[in-house]
Amino acid sequence: MLAEVLGSPRSVVTSPVSGRGYWRRVLPVLVLLACVTRAPSFVRPLWNPDEGYLAIQARMLAAGGRLYETVVDRKPPFVPWLYEAAFALCGSDSLTSVRVLAVLAQLSTAVLLASLARRRWGGAAGRTAGVLYLLASIGLNPEDAQAATFEVFMLPCTAAAMWCADRRRWGAAGLAVACACLTKQTGGAVLVPVVWQLWRYGLSRTGLVRLGVGMALPVLCAALLTDPSGFLFWTVTGSAAYASFTGSELHVLFRGLINTAILAVACAGLIPPVVRVLRIARTGAAELWLWLASSVLAVMLGFHFFGHYYLQLIPPVALLATAALQILPRDRLATALFTSACCCTLFLAWGLLAPRPELAHAERVAEALGHRTDPGDRVLVWGMHPETYWLADRRPASRFLTAGLLTNYSGGRDGPQVGEKYAVAGAWPAFREEMTTHPPALVVDDSQGRPYAPDRVPSLRRLLAADYEEAGAVDGAVLYVRTP
Known part of the structure; x- marks a missing residue:
């Protein structure tokens, strides 16, 4: 049977x-x-x-x-x-x-x-x-x-x-x-x-x-x-x-x-x-x-x-x-x-x-982006929440929509294989060119102490130090505006 x-x-x-x-x-x-x-x-x-x-x-x-x-x-x-x-x-x-x-x-x-x-x-x-x-x-x-x-x-x-x-x-x-x-x-x-x-x-x-x-x-x-x-x-x-x-x-x-x-x-x-x-x-x-x-x-x-x-x-x-x-x-x-x-x-x-605290965080950051930039401005959200761009209706300054592609921080991985040298091959040269050709009007550091934070990513740290200044924080995310 x-x-x-x-x-x-x-x-x-x-x-x-x-x-x-x-x-x-x-x-x-x-x-x-x-x-x-x-x-x-x-x-x-x-x-x-x-x-x-x-x-x-x-x-x-x-x-x-x-x-x-x-x-x-x-x-x-x-x-x-x-x-x-x-x-x-x-x-x-x-x-x-x-x-x-x-x-x-x-x-x-x-x-x-x-x-x-x-x-x-x-x-x-x-x-x-x-x-x-x-x-x-x-x-x-x-x-x-x-x-x-x-x-x-x-x-x-x-x-x-x-x-x-x-x-x-x-x-x-x-x-x-x-x-x-x-x-x-x-x-x-x-x-x-x-x-x-x-x-x-x-x-x-x-x-x-x-x-x-x-x-x-x-x-x-x-x-x-x-x-x-x-x-x-x-x-x-x-x-x-x-x-x-x-x-x-x-x-x-x-x-x-x-x-x-x-x-x-x-x-x-x-x-x-x-x-x-x-x-x-x-x-x-x-x-x-x-x-x-x-x-x-x-x-x-x-x-x-x-x-x-x-x-x-x-x-x-x-x-x-x-x-x-x-x-x-x-x-x-x-x-x-x-x-x-x-x-x-x-x-x-x-x-x-069920509540969605991550969505609430992204909405608060997106609201801040909307207030501090104009609709035609490019922005960079350095984090793992690409939905922030969509919620704020702002154009990304880079093709790399998350820090994961540039640091290999992915799937909650926060061990030894996270950092600039573990990025997707060719990503950092392309990223630097984007930052030079179309520099973002605002950078949001949404790393909040994770292994891909700017102090652990030399190229991003140098970019922020040279061309941007801190302009406040929203729900733990630090905002940087471009200096004149």
């Missing part, structure tokens, strides 16, 4: 008659759940610095900036382009447009998972997979789960890759894998279960070529639309120091354990059925286990363990739980749904009620 339920990719084939009207009944439920679970995302102007980084990147691109040249980040181009397009249509004063897109992304992921489950185990399993996924999808710190950032837009691409592979549409599967990679590099982890399915169905030259071409074309187009060498550097070769495990090991590991525990609470309704089935037998749909295993490795890659990394684990866990529930007594399904609903309610309340 277990092999029939978990082992075959199409154990239950729904007939056209039994499937008539299926999505007409299921879609409204999934739409409602997607809207409810993402409701907290609309209650705050920003959830985390990544949203601020993307927002100001989009403004710079709209003003004529070029990605990987005058607008830089370690991420692929899809989400910055998505923000730019949303701002072009709806304006850049609010993130409501991209929040709506995030709702659609989560809904699309749920629909694809429901379709996968329905094809394998029947209509009831499809409903179960979609509902369980959405209930668990916000099961992290709200700043990780509710933000409209890379992982949220990556998930429908990974689910689409599995959906296409399940139907032997190898060209489309390759395209979906490429879209996942162009959203975030770790989205490429879904290639492992896709290749497994290609081999399982009978490895053919045609299928392999279609998969390879489907993957290569979007990546090649993205490289050509930006700067090919810059694209390669910023998305692949230029992040060695960032991905290093050295520095603040205990702090990073503690963060990983905390986020694992939080996600385990969110998946309290999903994990017990899977564990129960594992006690019966250790067999199952290998591609689902490979999807989960490759996603775990993707979360670990880089040794940062941010909470939003863990979103990648939820789709395969939801499908595995759905598979397990097919062979367990019916009351287990009710228990799983009830437990997941209760946990979802807990995280909803957290998202709606």
